[in-house]
Amino acid sequence: MPYPMQLGFQDATSPIMEELMYFHDHTLMIVFLISSLVLYVLILMLTTKLTHTSTMDAQEVETIWTILPAIILVLIALPSLRILYMMDEIFNPYLTVKAMGHQWYWSYEYTDYEDLSFDSYMVPTQDLNPGQLRLLEVDNRVVLPMELPIRMLISSEDVLHAWTVPSLGLKADAVPGRLNQATLTSTRPGVYFGQCSEICGSNHSFMPIVLEMSTLKYFENWSHMMQ
């Protein structure tokens, strides 16, 4: 979950999020070096008394500053495309869960084996128990088994929403009349929070998503209890 004044990512819970973090590190190093170079050139420009008022052409430097950025872009694009295609792979999911966006709550359907569906509303601030998180807790969490690939089908019943869980590296738009698919695999148990990420009305900030990843046995017991 996020903490106050956080700038970086949350800890990765899925292999995809780990890959995204490593790609971010790679791109940030390139950005840092380019920024250092630009800063140095800026300081050079500001600290020289030399001027050249009759520059007509500069073929060499023009060549360098065309080819070098192209190479840099290729160095960024190759890992980016690798992760993009990795995110689209579907690894024989064990379970399919549908997440439907409404104004202003999420509803979930587990219809693979039994008919289970429920709504997930945010717990209002005045109803929170001590230790619970403001604007993040819900009345019914999405309980899922960990270490298994799960297919999420995301859609909406009214306006655009977006189903997001940052620590799993998941974000998918919930579009009315369309099914968007995302594959979810958690490497460890825990509770993971997310919030609606597409403006959807006055209570857009008050429809969080809470995933509870646990053992398969716990998940089976929970699904029996929920019916």
Next chain:
Amino acid sequence: MLLLCLRPQPYLHLPFKLLGILDVQNVPCARHSILYGSLGSVIAALGHFLFTSRVRRSCDVAVGVFILGTLGCWFPCRYNYAKQRIQQRIVQEGIKNKILFESTHLDPERKQIGTKSDNS
């Protein structure tokens, strides 16, 4: 307010970010690459200055060597780190399978021994 000051505060591990963006403490290989790049750039710049006595050109050399040196350390380090991660995942999976399936017909060691005796 006074009570807050007197209460022992937990040590806040603040990240150190170069230029405000690169967290050298938490990004794998970043500290190592920046340090080697800086060292290389200082040595190259000093050497260039000693040989040529040109300050401005030596500074250009310093920046150039810093960038090339950092990238030259960064890419191999990240490549090795990625290889290590893959190996770690394989080992982790192997240990998990060993623990789960020990003494059963799915025991990975039993399968390996079976394969070896078939080959011989």
